[in-house]
Structures are given as structure tokens and as C-alpha cells.
Amino acid sequence: MPIRIHQSDRLCVQDFFPDPHFTKPAADSIGPVIVRRAEHTLSRSHIAAPALKVLYRLKAANYQAFLVGGGVRDVLLGLQPKDFDVATNALPEQVRATFSNCRLIGRRFRLAHVHFGGHIVEVATFRGAGEQGDDAVLVDERGRVLRDNVYGSLEEDAWRRDFTVNALYYSIEDFSIHDYVGGMADLQNRVLRLIGDPWTRYREDPVRMLRAVRFAAKLGFSLETHTAQALRELSGLLTDISPARLYDECLKLFLGGHAAQTFTLLREHGLFAYLFPATEAVIRREGEQGPTARLLLQAMVNSDQRIAEGRSVTPAFLFAALGWGPLREVLDECIQAGMSMAQARVEAIQRAEAAMPVLPPRRFRTPMQEIWQLQPRFEFTTAKRAKALLRHPRFRAAYDFLLLRGHGGEVPEALQTWWTEFQVAADEAREVLLEQRPESLAKAPPSRRRRRRGPRRRPEGDVTS
Structure with missing residues (x-):
């Protein structure tokens, strides 16, 4: 009507x-x-x-x-x-x-x-x-x-x-x-318009910029010209907002059932770069069709679909996706520098979290870290380790994240298919799959090069017969 x-x-x-x-x-x-x-x-x-x-x-x-x-x-x-x-x-x-x-x-x-x-x-x-x-x-x-x-x-x-x-x-x-x-x-x-002068109203409370994008995405409204223009000019004001308040706003942005459109609008109006600057930098280096942009957009689409179906979405998975691009780059750097995989994972997680102005509380940050930590184990493992990974309490979330990475082009389709079949196979079928595992599963994890030691010097006065 x-x-x-x-x-x-x-x-x-x-x-x-x-x-x-x-x-x-x-x-x-x-x-x-x-x-x-x-x-x-x-x-x-x-x-x-x-x-x-x-x-x-x-x-x-x-x-x-x-x-x-x-x-x-x-x-x-x-x-x-x-x-x-x-x-x-x-x-x-x-x-x-x-x-x-x-x-x-x-x-x-x-x-x-x-x-x-x-x-x-x-x-x-x-x-x-x-x-x-x-x-x-x-x-x-x-x-x-x-x-x-x-x-x-x-x-x-x-x-x-x-x-x-x-x-x-x-x-x-x-x-x-x-x-x-x-x-x-x-x-x-179907127009979203600020009451009053947008430049003044955004300065009064910079979070209004995030609300503008959230409402536009939720309602399918267009932003009035000046309401939109002031967004890009004043987006830097978000750095004055406390991390706790930004976290709460991020939950509203990405867990409201319109995450994909919200993500697009945040980047279009220059706001995403102030929420997740390291991730935005990776996207710019890789391009709009690079693995990080594709992974994130698919993560948002999946979240919207789950919410539409009445299923829950954990912030741990969402923030794992938001921080993965920078973490992957640091992980590669650490491995190239000769670190062991275990050391590289610890270093990459620490640096990735330090680069995120918005972080979830500890109860979500721990499972987020586990999702990250388990990713290399999908690609470098033995038959024994494959079975151990399957028993890990965070396996399902990590496996879903593996498929997300596959959508971004990071993971070969053969590896995704192998893990999909392996987790549901009976014992005998699993043994067959282990014998036919993809090449990446046959690799050993990279190890740190050890310095070659010379012969040990004997203490003075040591006499051997």
C-alpha cells in the first residue's frame, strides 16, 4: 500500500x-x-x-x-x-x-x-x-x-x-x-539522509558513518549525495572510536544478515580501511579479484545465508576471515626466512592481531587463532596427523575455512575434495584415501635449517685410554 x-x-x-x-x-x-x-x-x-x-x-x-x-x-x-x-x-x-x-x-x-x-x-x-x-x-x-x-x-x-x-x-x-x-x-x-549538516553530524558521533552504511545495506536505500560525500572525507574520525565500541558496531555490520552488501559499501566509501587497514592493504596489492577479496566476499555471503536460514554465525569465524589476508602474507615471510612452521604460525598470529584495530574478546579470539593455526595442517601432514586433525574439536570450523580459502583460489580443489571425503568415510575407506592422498598431503612440514656444528672440544685434562 x-x-x-x-x-x-x-x-x-x-x-x-x-x-x-x-x-x-x-x-x-x-x-x-x-x-x-x-x-x-x-x-x-x-x-x-x-x-x-x-x-x-x-x-x-x-x-x-x-x-x-x-x-x-x-x-x-x-x-x-x-x-x-x-x-x-x-x-x-x-x-x-x-x-x-x-x-x-x-x-x-x-x-x-x-x-x-x-x-x-x-x-x-x-x-x-x-x-x-x-x-x-x-x-x-x-x-x-x-x-x-x-x-x-x-x-x-x-x-x-x-x-x-x-x-x-x-x-x-x-x-x-x-x-x-x-x-x-x-x-x-528509498533514500537515506542525515538530518542536518552531514559534516557536523558525523563529527558529533563518527559511528554514524557506520550506521549510514548499515542502514543503506539493510534497507536497500541509496545514500543522499551529501550524506555519502561526507563519509569518505571524514572516515578517518573512526580512529578516535574505542576498539570495544568498534567491535560492537562490526557485529551489527556483519552479523545482521546483509554482510555482503555492507562489506561492498564500506569499501566503496573508504570506511573499511579504518576498521581493517592491513586487510585493505592486502586487497589493494592483490586486486579486487585476488584471493583475499574473494575469500572475504564469500565469507559474507555464507554468513548472510546462515542467518537467513536461522543458523548461528560465530564472530570467531568472521574475524578469522577478516584477518586471514595479512596473516597469510606474514606466514609466508616467516617460512621464507627459515622459521619452522610452528614458529611461523605463532609469529604470524601475533603480527596479524597487532595489525587489527578491531579484535573480538578472548572467548572468540582463542577459536579464531585455532582456525588459523590448523590451516597449514591440512596441507602438510602424515596419515597419523590427518587422523589427529580430524579429532580436533575445532576441525569443522577449520575445514569450513579451508573451503573458504579454496573459493579464493588458495587451496587446490583436489585437497578440498580429499578432506570432504575423508571426514565422512568409514575406517576402511579412510585407509584407501590415505594411500591416494593428494601430493600436498604427502609433503612434510617445512623445518628450520639447523646450523651445522663442529666437533665438540674436550675440556683440558680430559684423557682417553
Whole structure:
């Protein structure tokens, strides 16, 4: 069903965005676009029961209550929202007083979390247009907002949000949608647009650059010209973000079911180089059709397919793929320098991890390292070692990674086929396969050259008969 927009005579959504950058019109010069209940597709049946309870209880307590953000956006697009957020004029302490099952969180942005069993409804007080000198606002020298707890009106809150399609407010009062920033028009046109000047908004919070790419990939939207232009110019700001926060954002980027398109957009807009600089450097040396680029794209495609099928994807496997290109180069260098395979693996893993600004926590980093460590054992082993590798608890993940490397052109098809058959074969069939193993399996692992020693000198006074 197409979305129909009811506009007042004094408002046109195109007026919100003069070229090249727009400034917010005076508050008394415009009013919201009101999309009446009969003119949109969002109904209370689409809203999760806990969110409805929050909306109705706030209304009963004489507060304004609106559903806002991705929940409204996704329902209007025919998608299933992950969660529903609520915006209100009630202060955080008033929300806590209204709900016994409420906890207040956050220093940078004070929020209320209302708990219903394992379900959490996030409730935010309308944000206002605070100035840098306010005690509740803290901005660093680069324009990044470190703290912002200035409260305001519904309209002010709309102008403080990130993207126009995320600033649509569903009213529990009359079930209409309030649009102050042209979000309904952008939703129709499938355009992702930052509210305000993109250069300023990205500086306020550089993670918005990653959110722009993530939403564009998820929704299949195009990025508005200035929203996209500022990405490449300001991508270096990502170096100011903590590794822990970047890790959380990477999980959203690559484990949301749209990893392949996200990976493509991150590289297109120059952001991937600041998340994984060593990997980007390898891709540039090898070319877009080189083994690292092909391996990574296939890893993303496989992850999307698993998520679509309802299967899990571990960050360990994802980060093993993201770090493999640099590790492979270091591994080859170490072996050429005369190191043993065991020493080369340790050195390569240490240097590969040191080159990754974003790393998973230890519980995922250990299996990631094991996936890497097992790869040479697929190619250089004896019959005894082949059976031992098969019994390794990380064999399946390492085998899947072997096939991924094969897709990139690193592993001969014969070796992939041999391991595929060997792991499912009965004992007798395995013995036959061991006799017919590919040439690479017949090789011994490279060993470090040992310095030739001369004859041992006898201590003085040593007499032999």
C-alpha cells in the first residue's frame, strides 16, 4: 500500500533540504507533516505487547508517548522490527516512578529501560537543542558529543535524531505519524539522509558513518549525495572510536544478515580501511579479484545465508576471515626466512592481531587463532596427523575455512575434495584415501635449517685410554 502524506498549505518536504547544506527552519515557520491513521500501514497489531504497555501507561499518566525509530520505519517498509523504542516528554526519573520494572542507564545519554521478562523497551526523553556551554552538554575539540542530557520538545527531538527515516513518531493518542524532517518522503523514495549538516553530524558521533552504511545495506536505500560525500572525507574520525565500541558496531555490520552488501559499501566509501587497514592493504596489492577479496566476499555471503536460514554465525569465524589476508602474507615471510612452521604460525598470529584495530574478546579470539593455526595442517601432514586433525574439536570450523580459502583460489580443489571425503568415510575407506592422498598431503612440514656444528672440544685434562 503506498504511503500518502497529508501536508499543510505552508509545508513542503522538499523545503527541508536546500542545497548544498540545509539549516533548520525557524520553529514557528513550519509544522509537522501529519500522516493520519487511514493513510499509513502501521497498526497496534504490529507493535510488540511490552511496547504497547509502555505507551498506554505513559498516556494514562498524562505524558506524551510516541513509538519512534526503526520500529516505525521497518513496519512501514513491511519488515519485522527487532525492537520498539519509545519517546516521551516524561523525564527519566518520572519514567522510573511510573514503572516499577524500570532501570535508568547511561551517562552520555540518559535512558530508561523498562523490563518485561527478557524483553526491554527503551524509553528516551525528548532531547532539546542544548548549547555547548550548558552543564548537561559536553563536546570535545573535534565536535564529538561526549554528554548530552538537555531535554526539549517533540519537534526538537526530531531534529536531534540521525536519519530522516528514523525520525517518524507514531502517536498512541490518535495513531497518526508525525514527521518534522521529511522522513516519509525519503521512505517513499528509498533514500537515506542525515538530518542536518552531514559534516557536523558525523563529527558529533563518527559511528554514524557506520550506521549510514548499515542502514543503506539493510534497507536497500541509496545514500543522499551529501550524506555519502561526507563519509569518505571524514572516515578517518573512526580512529578516535574505542576498539570495544568498534567491535560492537562490526557485529551489527556483519552479523545482521546483509554482510555482503555492507562489506561492498564500506569499501566503496573508504570506511573499511579504518576498521581493517592491513586487510585493505592486502586487497589493494592483490586486486579486487585476488584471493583475499574473494575469500572475504564469500565469507559474507555464507554468513548472510546462515542467518537467513536461522543458523548461528560465530564472530570467531568472521574475524578469522577478516584477518586471514595479512596473516597469510606474514606466514609466508616467516617460512621464507627459515622459521619452522610452528614458529611461523605463532609469529604470524601475533603480527596479524597487532595489525587489527578491531579484535573480538578472548572467548572468540582463542577459536579464531585455532582456525588459523590448523590451516597449514591440512596441507602438510602424515596419515597419523590427518587422523589427529580430524579429532580436533575445532576441525569443522577449520575445514569450513579451508573451503573458504579454496573459493579464493588458495587451496587446490583436489585437497578440498580429499578432506570432504575423508571426514565422512568409514575406517576402511579412510585407509584407501590415505594411500591416494593428494601430493600436498604427502609433503612434510617445512623445518628450520639447523646450523651445522663442529666437533665438540674436550675440556683440558680430559684423557682417553
